Amino acid sequence: MNSVFREYFPITAxxxxxxxxxxxxxxxxxxxxQLMEILSDADLGYRxxxxxxxxxxxxxxxxxxERAYIDGFTTFGQDFGYRNADPxxxxxxxxxxxxxxxxxxxxxxxxxxxxxDDAANHPVDRRDFPGxxxxxxxxMDLYKEALLIFYSKASVYLRALGKTLPQQWQExxx
Numbered sequence: 001m002n003s004v005f006r007e008y009f010p011i012t013a014x015x016x017x018x019x020x021x022x023x024x025x026x027x028x029x030x031x032x033x034q035l036m037e038i039l040s041d042a043d044l045g046y047r048x049x050x051x052x053x054x055x056x057x058x059x060x061x062x063x064x065x066e067r068a069y070i071d072g073f074t075t076f077g078q079d080f081g082y083r084n085a086d087p088x089x090x091x092x093x094x095x096x097x098x099x100x101x102x103x104x105x106x107x108x109x110x111x112x113x114x115x116x117d118d119a120a121n122h123p124v125d126r127r128d129f130p131g132x133x134x135x136x137x138x139x140m141d142l143y144k145e146a147l148l149i150f151y152s153k154a155s156v157y158l159r160a161l162g163k164t165l166p167q168q169w170q171e172x173x174x
Contacts, residue, residue, distance in 0.1 A: 001112070002111075002114045002115060002116045002118070002119035002120075003116060003119055003120065004111055004119040004136050004137050005111045005112045005114070005119070008025045009025075009112065024144075025144065027168065027172070028144050028147045029104060029147075030168065031147070031151055031166070031168055031169060031173075032062075032100055032147070032151075033097075033100075034168060034169065035151075035158075035166075036093055036096065036097045038158070038164075039093050040093065041091060043055060043157075043161055043163075044056030044059065044091055044093065046157060046160070046161055048157060048160055055154070055157045056089070056090030056091055056096070058150070058154060059096055059154070060084055060089045062146070062147070062150040063089065063096070063099055063103055064080070064082050065150075066100075066103045066104075066107060066143070067103060068082060069139060069142075069146075070103065070110050072124040072139060073107070073110035073136060073139065074110045074113070076125060077125045077127055078124050078126045078127060078128075079126075079127040079128050080128050084099070086099075107143075111136070111140070114136060118136070119135075122135070122136070123135055124136065124139050148172075148173070151169065152173055155169060155173050155174055
């Protein structure tokens, strides 16, 4: 088990407690499930005024971003060109939730499959950003930041829809 996996997906630490980042990372991922619990299929079609995407399109984009990180961890090359062609992703909470669950499993497996040498020393070439090639640990931090940006955007939609933000969202985002 490599150091990045131990830090983000630990079973337990020797003291019975998870290392410091693990509870936070689980919290970051849990917020997406909390979002899915309060949305309806109709909510996914909502657009904030102006040239903004629908909430479903915003959610699809977050999944596509996670896919880019998964691919980066498995190939050590990352680009953000992937697009999910399944139209249900933008219109069905069930389809979106299932996709997120699968992506999360793939992300965990991609991190777990890294050797310790790769986790510590093999940079991920971010092809869309020439000259920027962070190590996997930094990539995980960047992914967490992408989630926070997504949650901040989604919270605008939730407020516009008159939804009550889950408690964790109130504490971490708003």
